[in-house]
Amino acid sequence: MGGMDLLAPPGAAAPGRPATTALRRVAATRAALARVERHRPVRVIARLWPLWAAAGAGLTLWLAFPPYDQWWLGPLGVALLALATYRRGFWAGAGLGAVTGLGLLIPLLWWAGGYIGAVWLFLPVGESAYFALLGGLCALATRAFAPRYGRAARGATSVRWRWTWPLATTTLWVLQEALRDRTPFGGFPWGRLAFSQADSPLLGLAALGGAPLVTAAVALIGGLVALAVRLLLEAPRPFAWSRLRPAVLALVVALVALIAPAPILWGGTPAAAGEQTVRVAVVQGNVPRLGLDFNAQRRAVLNNHVAATAALAQRVDAGLTPRPDLVVWPENSSDIDPVLNADAAAVITQVAQAIGAPILVGGLRDGPTDTEVRNVGLVWDPQAGGPTQMYVKRHPVPFAEYVPMRAFIRTFITDKVDLVQRDFVAGDRPGVLTLGPATVGDVICFEVAYDGVVRDTVTGGAQLLVVQTNNATFNAAEARQQLAMVRLRAVEHGREALMASTVGVSAFVDAHGRVYDATRFDAEAVIERTVTLSTGRTMATRLGVLPEVLLAAFGVGFVLLAIVLPNLGRRTGRRRTDVGDGAGVVAEARGRR
Numbered sequence: 001m002g003g004m005d006l007l008a009p010p011g012a013a014a015p016g017r018p019a020t021t022a023l024r025r026v027a028a029t030r031a032a033l034a035r036v037e038r039h040r041p042v043r044v045i046a047r048l049w050p051l052w053a054a055a056g057a058g059l060t061l062w063l064a065f066p067p068y069d070q071w072w073l074g075p076l077g078v079a080l081l082a083l084a085t086y087r088r089g090f091w092a093g094a095g096l097g098a099v100t101g102l103g104l105l106i107p108l109l110w111w112a113g114g115y116i117g118a119v120w121l122f123l124p125v126g127e128s129a130y131f132a133l134l135g136g137l138c139a140l141a142t143r144a145f146a147p148r149y150g151r152a153a154r155g156a157t158s159v160r161w162r163w164t165w166p167l168a169t170t171t172l173w174v175l176q177e178a179l180r181d182r183t184p185f186g187g188f189p190w191g192r193l194a195f196s197q198a199d200s201p202l203l204g205l206a207a208l209g210g211a212p213l214v215t216a217a218v219a220l221i222g223g224l225v226a227l228a229v230r231l232l233l234e235a236p237r238p239f240a241w242s243r244l245r246p247a248v249l250a251l252v253v254a255l256v257a258l259i260a261p262a263p264i265l266w267g268g269t270p271a272a273a274g275e276q277t278v279r280v281a282v283v284q285g286n287v288p289r290l291g292l293d294f295n296a297q298r299r300a301v302l303n304n305h306v307a308a309t310a311a312l313a314q315r316v317d318a319g320l321t322p323r324p325d326l327v328v329w330p331e332n333s334s335d336i337d338p339v340l341n342a343d344a345a346a347v348i349t350q351v352a353q354a355i356g357a358p359i360l361v362g363g364l365r366d367g368p369t370d371t372e373v374r375n376v377g378l379v380w381d382p383q384a385g386g387p388t389q390m391y392v393k394r395h396p397v398p399f400a401e402y403v404p405m406r407a408f409i410r411t412f413i414t415d416k417v418d419l420v421q422r423d424f425v426a427g428d429r430p431g432v433l434t435l436g437p438a439t440v441g442d443v444i445c446f447e448v449a450y451d452g453v454v455r456d457t458v459t460g461g462a463q464l465l466v467v468q469t470n471n472a473t474f475n476a477a478e479a480r481q482q483l484a485m486v487r488l489r490a491v492e493h494g495r496e497a498l499m500a501s502t503v504g505v506s507a508f509v510d511a512h513g514r515v516y517d518a519t520r521f522d523a524e525a526v527i528e529r530t531v532t533l534s535t536g537r538t539m540a541t542r543l544g545v546l547p548e549v550l551l552a553a554f555g556v557g558f559v560l561l562a563i564v565l566p567n568l569g570r571r572t573g574r575r576r577t578d579v580g581d582g583a584g585v586v587a588e589a590r591g592r593r
Contacts, residue, residue, distance in 0.1 A: 053084035054096035054135070058103020064196035065108055066480035071200040074193055075254070077104075078222025081135065082169050083229060088139040097135015101128030108191055111478040122413070127180065127188060134176040137559055141168040144562040162231075162246070166223030168562070171555035173219035174212050178552045181450070185398040189449040190481070193218040198484040203513050204264030206492040210451055210540040212548035214488070217257060224254035265491070265512045277530050278438050280464075281324035281357075282498055283308045284506045285333060286524040287472045298335040301502065302344060304524065305333045306351045312526050313354040324528060326436040327352075327359045330500040331375070331444050331470040334363035338378065338387070345386060352382035358436045362444070362468040362500075365390070373422045375401065377442045377468055379433050389434065392427025393444040395453055430456035438464050438533055441495070445469040448485045451545070458493045458541050463533035465489055465497035472503045476521035479505040487513040494538040496531040 061077035063070045081100050085093040105124035113120035145164040173193065181189040189195075194214035197203050205213045231247040285304030288297045309327060316323045338344040338361065352359050358381050365374040375393040380386065396402050402423035403409065409417045430453075431442030441457025441464070448454060448467045457465070467486050471479040483505050490497040490509045497509045504521035508529045519525040540547075 050084040050088065050092075050096055051099065053080045054099040055103050057081040057084065058100040058105075059107070061100070061104045061191075061193075061196070062107045065191070066198075066484050067477045069199055071197050071202075074196045074200075074218045075221035075225060075258075078169065078173065078193070078219050079225040079229070082138060082142075082165075082223055082226035085135050085139040086142050086226075086230065088142075090136040090140050093139025094132040094136035097138070098128045098132035100135065101131025104131075105191055108481075111474040123188070127191070130176050130180040133179075134172055137172050137175075137555075137562075138169060141165070141172065141558055141562045144565040145558075162227065164558075166220055166227050166250075168555075168558040169223035169226070170216050170220040171551050171558055174216050174548060174551040175555035177212070177215055178548055185404055186395060187450075192449075194488060195449075195481065195484050198487040198513060201259055201262035201265065203488065203491055204261035206488050207264055207494060207538045207540055208261075209543065209547035210455075210492050211488060212451075212551060213540075216551055217261070221254045221257055224250045224257075228254075275532055275534060276437070277532050278325040278436070278464075279322055279528065279530050280438075280498065280508075281309075281312060281327045281355075281526060281528045282500045282506050282508075283312070283327060283329050283333075284501055284504060284519055284523070284525040284527075285329070286503055286522065299344075301332065302334045302336060302347070305329050306347050308524055308526055309351045309355055309359070312528075313351070313356075316355065321528060324355065324357050326438060326440075327355055327357050328466055328468070328498060328500045329359060329361050330502045330506070331362035331468040332364070332472075332502055334361055336363075337366050338363055338380075340366060348380050349382070349385045352380050353385075356382065358382065360433070360435055360440070360442065360466065360468070361387075362470070365392075368425065371422055372425045374425050374427070375444055376427075377431060377433065377444060377466075379435055391429070391431035391433055391442045391444075393424065393447065394427045394430070395447050395450055396424040396426055397446050430460045432457050432460040432462055440464045440466045442466045442468065445482075448482060448489060451548075454489050455493065455541060455544060458495065458537070462495065463535060464531060465493065465495045467497065467499045469499060470502045471505075471521075476505065479503075479521060483507060483509075483515070483518070487515065492538065492540045494536055494541070495534050498529075498531075 057077045057080035060073045060080060062068075064072075064074040064077065077100075081097065084096045084100075088096065102124060105127050106121070109120070109124050112123055142165060145162070145168055177189070177192050179187075181187040181192070192211060192215055194206070194211035197214055197218060202214050202217045205217050209216075228247040228250040231250065232244070235244075283305050285301065285306075285308045287304070288300045309329075312321070312324075312327075315321045334344055334348065336344040338348055348359065348361060358379055361378045361380050363376055363378055365376050367374070375396065377391040378387040379389040381388045393401075398404055399409075399417075400420065403417050403420050406417055431440075431444075433440050433442055439461050441454070441460070441462025443453055443457065443466070445468070448469075454465065465486070467482075469479075469482060471482070479501060483499055486497050486499045486507075487509050489495075490511055491513045494511050496511055498507065499509070500506050501519075504519045504523060504525070506525065506527060507518035508516040508527065508531065510516070511532075511534065516529060517527040519527060
C-alpha cells in the first residue's frame with residue numbers, strides 16, 4: 001500500500017480519506033465568491049456615493065426654502081455638494097452639480113407647472129446648467145486646495161492650502177448666483193441661498209452686504225463643515241488630537257459665522273428723530289378662480305378690490321378703525337386699463353374718495369403699440385379723481401410676460417406660448433412714487449428677486465418698500481418664497497416693507513425681517529398697520545453691487561489658481577527629478593575614476 005501511495009499522481013487523495021486538500025480549497029473559493037456576490041450591491045452603492053450626495057444636496061437645499069423653512073439645511077446642502085465633488089474631474093463635478101441643481105429646482109419651482117404642463121421643466125433644467133458649472137469649478141478647486149493626508153497625501157502643499165477650500169467654495173457659489181441672476185434674458189434669481197435664510201441669524205448680514213453676503217455666509221459655513229468631515233475621514237488616526245483639532249476649529253469657526261450676525265436683527269423699529277409714521281392698508285381682493293385664466297373675469301377682480309376697500313371705508317366711518325394715510329392694491333387688481341376705460345376709472349375714484357386716501361393700483365396699460373402692454377403701478381389720487389404718477393415694471397418676466405423667440409418656441413416646443421398674447425414693455429425708471437405723506441419704492445412681483453431693481457428705489461428716496469404681486473397663477477409655496485425675499489430686502493435696506501397680493505400671501509415686514517398680519521392664501525382680506533418711514537441708508541445700500549463683484553472676482557481668481565497650481569507642482573517635480581538624475585550621473589562618473 002505504501003508503494004501504491006508513492007506512485008499516486010500529485011494532489012490525488014489517499015485511498016480511504018474522506019476529504020482532500022483540493023476539495024477544501026474549492027469549497028473555500030466558492031465561499032469567497034459567494035461573499036463577493038453578497039456584498040456587490042453594497043460596493044456599487046458605495047462607489048456611487050457622490051451621486052447620492054449630490055442628489056441629497058439638492059433635496060436638502062430645497063427643504064431650506066419656504067414653505068418648509070428649515071434654513072439650517074442650507075449650509076448642509078452646500079457641504080454635501082462640496083464633498084461629492086471633492087477631487088473629481090471637471091466634467092464629473094459638472095455632472096454632480098447638475099444633479100444638485102435639478103434636485104433643488106424641480107421641487108422648488110413645482111408651482112411654475114401647475115397650469116401649463118411639463119413645458120415648465122425647461123426652466124429648472126436650464127437653470128441647472130449654472131449648478132453644473134458650479135460643480136465643475138468646485139471639483140477643479142479641490143484638486144488644488146483641498147487637504148489630503150496619510151497615504152493619499154501629496155506633500156505639505158495641500159495641507160497648507162486646506163483653509164482655502166471653504167473660501168473657494170464660498171466665492172464660487174456667489175459667482176454662480178451672479179451669473180444666474182443676470183443671464184439669459186436678464187436672469188432668474190429664484191433659489192439663491194440667501195432667500196432660504198429669512199429665519200436665520202445670517203439674515204442680518206443683508207444689512208452689510210445684501211443678498212450676496214448672505215449667500216457667501218451660507219456657503220462658507222457649508223465649506224467649513226465639508227472641510228471638517230474630510231479632515232476626520234482622511235486622517236491616519238481619526239481621533240488623534242493632532243488631526244481632530246483642525247476639524248474642531250473648522251466647526252467652531254462655522255458656528256461663530258452663524259451666530260455673529262444675530263445682534264443686527266435684535267430690537268424694535270422705533271421711529272428715529274425726523275422720521276414719521278403712517279397708517280397703511282393693504283387690500284387683498286381675491287380672484288374668481290385660480291389659474292392662468294384668473295383675468296378672464298377682469299371686471300370681477302376689480303370689483304373685488306373695490307368692494308373690500310369700500311367695506312374698509314365703512315369701518316373707518318363707523319369709528320371701528322383709524323383712517324389709513326394710503327392704500328395699496330396688488331398687481332393686476334385692475335387689468336382693465338383704468339385710464340382708457342371711463343367706467344373703471346369712475347369706480348376707483350369713487351372708492352378712493354370714500355376711503356379718503358390715495359390708492360396704489362396695480363393694473364395694465366395698453367400700448368404703446370397694439371401688440372404691447374405695460375404692467376404698472378398707478379397712484380390714484382382722490383382729489384385729482386385719477387392717476388397722478390405711474391411706475392412701469394422694469395423687469396418683465398421672459399416667457400411669461402413677453403416671449404423671446406416666439407415662432408421657434410411655437411413650432412418646436414409648445415403652442416401654449418400664445419397664451420401670452422401681447423408682449424409686456426419694460427419701464428426705464430425706478431418705482432419711486434409719492435403716495436400721500438409717504439415716498440414708496442414700488443416693485444412688481446418677481447422684481448423683488450433682483451438686487452438692483454429694489455436698491456434703485458431706496459437710493460431714489462423711497463421710505464417704504466412696496467411689493468405688488470399676483471400669485472393667482474401659482475400657489476401658496478410660491479407666495480411664501482416671495483415673502484422671504486421681501487423680508488431680506490427689508491433688512492438689506494433698513495426699510496419697513498409690505499407685500500400686497502391678489503390672493504395671498506399679503507403681509508407687513510419690519511426692518512428686522514419680522515412678519516406681521518400675514519394673510520391666508522386664496523382668501524379676501526384687508527390688513528392695516530402703522531409703519532415707520534425711514535430715510536437712513538444701510539451699508540448694503542451704500543455699497544450696492546460692490547460686495548458681489550469682489551466675491552465673484554475672488555471666485556474667478558480661485559479658478560485661475562486651481563488651473564495654475566497643479567501645473568506649477570508638476571514642473572517643480574520634473575526639475576527635482578532632473579537634478580536628482582544629474583547628481584546620479586556625476587556620482588557614477590566619479591566612482592569610475
